[in-house]
Amino acid sequence: MLNYIKFATYQFIGFSLALPKLIKFKKSPEKFSSIEKFSFLNNQAKKSLDFINIKLTILGKDKIPEEPVLFVMNHASMLDSFILMASVDRPVGCLIADEPVWKNMPIIKDWANIIKCIYINRSNNREGIKSILEASKNILSGHSMAVFPEGDLTWIKDPNAIVSDFRNGALKIAYKANCPIVPLVIKNSRDIYEGFEPIGKIHSHPVEVEFLDPIYDHINNSKLKSAHLSNDIKNKMIDKIKDFRNK
Template structure:
């Protein structure tokens, strides 16, 4: 549990010491760019992983389009959100499950709001559509978004899969925003966090993250169903993980 305690202390210190900065950003949001507000979260995530000796290798950044995108990631660990925020170096919000434990977390909820995260109610289709529209509006305003389309941890949904089935409705964000989709594959993250709750055991393992080629299929073929697109993206991500495992 030593790594978890170190990680927890780092979060408490990092977010507490940043309260003056948070107040400044909230008081005068028009005076600060999205890059300035995102920079704290990006650095906090990177330093958090360094602090628990999780070495992060990021590949494929040269493939990223200059325009805002929808990042699509697999989800094997409770630390994947930190891995995401440490890996991207552009303002990026995330689609987050509308659960009280995440939505009401002190300080964290303020920062998620500042970086344009969107909460989604997965049990209410009408509310879900509103969240998808909001996320697409963020992209149209110049702010990338990220989704974990599995909707839950891979090993919870299907212990025998490298990536479980997508809830492909989240991909409609890219349809509405008319933006590229960039698959982001997180490799070897399952065992760095043992557990399915905010309290768990953290292990120090190297993590590799790879940005795959941007996907434009939904833009060139507007009749392409998001479910079919989701299967294609998931299979490409699985092939990438297999190549990693076979090294």
């Protein structure tokens, strides 16, 4: 548990010291750029992973288009959100499960709001569609978004899967925003966090992140079914993870 205690302590100190900055952002959001608002979380995530000796190797960052995109990621660890924030050097909001443990977390919920994260109700289709439309509007306004389309941790959904099946609706964000999809493959994160709750054991292992080629298929062919595109992206992720394991 030592790593977890170190990690949790670092979060408490980092977010406490940033309270004056948070208050300024909340009081006068129009005075600060999205980059200024995001930079704290980006730095906090990088330093947090360094502090517990989780070394990130990032590949393919040059493939990310300059325009706003939808990042699509696999989800094997409770630390994947930190890996996302440490890997993407642009403001990005994330779709988050509309669960009390995340939605009501002090201070964190304020930062989530500042970077335009959106809570999605996975059990109510009507509310889910509203969240998808809101996320697409963020992209249309110039703010990239990210989603874990598996909808849950891989090994919770399917203990035998390398990447579990996607919830097809998640990709509808890119259809509505008419923006590129950038798959982001997180490799070797399953064993860095032991558990499924905000409290767990953290293990120091290297993690490789790879950005794949941006996808425009849904833009070039608006009739392309999201289920087909989801399966294609999932298989590309699986191939990359297999290649990593076979090194």
